[in-house]
Amino acid sequence: MLHRRVYQFLIIFALGLGLLFAIKYVMGLSDYVIPSPSGVWETGKETARRYFGDVGNTLGVAMAGQVISVFLAGFVGIAGRRATWFGSFIKVAAYNVQAYPIVALAPILFILVGDGLFTRLLIAAMICYFPVLLSVLGIMSEPVEDIEHFYRATGRMRWQLEVKIRAFENLGKLTTVISGSATLAFAGTIVAEFIAANAGIGYSIRIALYQSDMGKILVALFMIGIVLSLYQGLLELSGQAVRRAWGGS
Amino acid sequence: MIPSASVIGVLAIVLAAAWQPALAEEEAVYRLKWLFNISVAGGLYADTHGYFSEQGLSVVLKEGGPERDAVRELEMGQALFGTASADQVIRARAMGSPVVVVAQLFQVNPLQWIYRPGELRIDRLEDLRGRVIGITYGGNDETIMRTLLAKAGISEDEVELFSVRYDYTPFFQGRVSIWPVYRNAQGVILEDRLGRAGEKTAFFNPADYGVRFVANSVVTAEKTAGRSPDLVRRFVRALLKGWSEAMDPKNSAETIRTLRRFDRETPENILSEQLAVTRRLVVPKDGAPIGSIDEAAWRQTEQIMIEQGQIQEAVGVEKALRPVF
Numbered sequence: 001m002l003h004r005r006v007y008q009f010l011i012i013f014a015l016g017l018g019l020l021f022a023i024k025y026v027m028g029l030s031d032y033v034i035p036s037p038s039g040v041w042e043t044g045k046e047t048a049r050r051y052f053g054d055v056g057n058t059l060g061v062a063m064a065g066q067v068i069s070v071f072l073a074g075f076v077g078i079a080g081r082r083a084t085w086f087g088s089f090i091k092v093a094a095y096n097v098q099a100y101p102i103v104a105l106a107p108i109l110f111i112l113v114g115d116g117l118f119t120r121l122l123i124a125a126m127i128c129y130f131p132v133l134l135s136v137l138g139i140m141s142e143p144v145e146d147i148e149h150f151y152r153a154t155g156r157m158r159w160q161l162e163v164k165i166r167a168f169e170n171l172g173k174l175t176t177v178i179s180g181s182a183t184l185a186f187a188g189t190i191v192a193e194f195i196a197a198n199a200g201i202g203y204s205i206r207i208a209l210y211q212s213d214m215g216k217i218l219v220a221l222f223m224i225g226i227v228l229s230l231y232q233g234l235l236e237l238s239g240q241a242v243r244r245a246w247g248g249s
Numbered sequence: 250m251i252p253s254a255s256v257i258g259v260l261a262i263v264l265a266a267a268w269q270p271a272l273a274e275e276e277a278v279y280r281l282k283w284l285f286n287i288s289v290a291g292g293l294y295a296d297t298h299g300y301f302s303e304q305g306l307s308v309v310l311k312e313g314g315p316e317r318d319a320v321r322e323l324e325m326g327q328a329l330f331g332t333a334s335a336d337q338v339i340r341a342r343a344m345g346s347p348v349v350v351v352a353q354l355f356q357v358n359p360l361q362w363i364y365r366p367g368e369l370r371i372d373r374l375e376d377l378r379g380r381v382i383g384i385t386y387g388g389n390d391e392t393i394m395r396t397l398l399a400k401a402g403i404s405e406d407e408v409e410l411f412s413v414r415y416d417y418t419p420f421f422q423g424r425v426s427i428w429p430v431y432r433n434a435q436g437v438i439l440e441d442r443l444g445r446a447g448e449k450t451a452f453f454n455p456a457d458y459g460v461r462f463v464a465n466s467v468v469t470a471e472k473t474a475g476r477s478p479d480l481v482r483r484f485v486r487a488l489l490k491g492w493s494e495a496m497d498p499k500n501s502a503e504t505i506r507t508l509r510r511f512d513r514e515t516p517e518n519i520l521s522e523q524l525a526v527t528r529r530l531v532v533p534k535d536g537a538p539i540g541s542i543d544e545a546a547w548r549q550t551e552q553i554m555i556e557q558g559q560i561q562e563a564v565g566v567e568k569a570l571r572p573v574f
Binding site: 110111206207 | 315316318320321324325337340341344345346347385386387388412414415416418419559
């Protein structure tokens with residue numbers, strides 16, 4: 001699965017790069033607008049090691065942000081699953097926070113928590129958690145009547161049991177959403193680094209943009225793609241392992 | 250009665266004149282460096298006062314921003330003219346982009362550093378030693394500050410370089426001693442804001458220490474300059490007329506009125522101060538016309554970029570300078 005993810009990414013990247021080079025040569029654009037293949041290669045040789053470290057840094061924060069967001073979404077989803085006043089309040093708060101643009105929230109975050117690792121983490125988690133939350137809310141609000149009816153009828157239903165039943169019955173959906181949210185966590189971390197950090201690949205992309213260096217941006221995109229493909233592949237493998245362990249198949 | 254040949258001839262001329270369609274204005278897109286604010290006052294003035302139309306041009310002014318690159322748009326054919334900083338032009342030339350400079354808008358770079366003179370006194374470059382200095386990594390303020398530090402013999406471990414972003418909180422909190430701003434835009438706003446809080450501010454201008462890194466200039470593609478020199482001349486003439494009129498103190502009220510149409514967020518008193526500061530940066534001190542290209546400053550900018558490793562070798566920047574007037 002891992003190698004399939006990687007070569008699929010390589011095909012997509014190569015197609016994109018090929019299209020860019022085709023535009024460059026058809027329109028006769030200079031290396032300033034789109035660098036030549038040899039220019040990209042040279043830039044890659046110069047920056048690959050540094051950018052790989054930057055992507056690793058970003059991945060570490062994205063993973064931590066994803067874990068936070070999954071827990072947060074789990075908590076909000078479970079608390080907000082009931083049609084009570086508190087459930088509705090939780091949902092409104094969660095939706096509203098998501099509606100605010102991160103660039104507008106960033107200055108407030110700087111004042112509250114500074115401009116280091118925690119801000120990156122928080123922004124990554126904020127961008128990542130919403131889709132997970134929607135899935136968790138959907139799953140947790142939907143009763144599994146066949147099973148739950150028995151426990152209700154016998155008076156043995158507790159909220160913990162209800163959550164377990166619904167999570168177990170939708171394990172496939174949950175693991176797919178969590179694996180998919182890795183992309184969002186990664187994107188969220190890059191956005192955070194772009195606007196609020198001094199480290200990570202988002203920060204390096206910002207510098208490359210200031211220098212109008214398309215070659216560096218292409219190398220950064222390549223690194224992000226490779227690392228993200230590997231990470232998502234690993235998450236999918238983990239999801240399958242969890243499903244096998246819990247579901248016995 | 251049959252009209253005479255001369256009457257028919259006169260009628261034919263009159264009819265031909267009446268049927269001749271009005272001369273269409275040539276269209277041109279002008280990509281600015283930044284959003285509509287004081288730094289583009291001349292362009293807005295020229296546009297709203299019909300100076301482009303006078304030259305037979307229909308010009309669309311498009312706002313710039315950090316993600317916009319006028320040089321790229323010239324090459325892609327998305328704009329005919331643009332405003333770009335000198336480092337952008339030199340970097341583009343180094344990578345084979347056929348961009349030329351037809352006028353230099355700012356004679357003094359508006360990129361300066363704000364600081365609190367109560368906490369820090371800068372009389373010489375050595376006074377920067379041991380300070381926390383704000384820079385935008387990758388931006389031209391980084392290049393300028395590194396040049397200044399090198400000039401003063403200050404190594405990087407003798408100062409603390411702080412990566413700045415859009416928000417000024419670290420400067421307000423006093424965590425950073427000097428912070429890069431555009432002197433004529435944010436500089437005035439911060440000066441006013443801190444002044445109202447009872448704090449004094451001052452500005453550190455690299456040009457005072459011999460570093461003249463050129464800022465915004467008007468650019469076009471070599472192809473446009475070569476094939477349509479008249480078009481370029483008419484555009485530059487109209488634009489610089491706009492700048493000259495906007496910077497003329499007797500037109501201050503009209504300039505502010507013009508700016509207010511595009512920049513509603515900035516209060517009038519701030520705009521007035523911004524205009525006064527911009528005038529000092531745009532109008533050449535030696536009596537030369539607005540828009541004059543300072544070739545020596547361009548060569549120095551190129552030299553700085555070589556020293557800072559931003560370009561590998563000289564690009565012969567003087568070949569890119571094509572003053573139109």
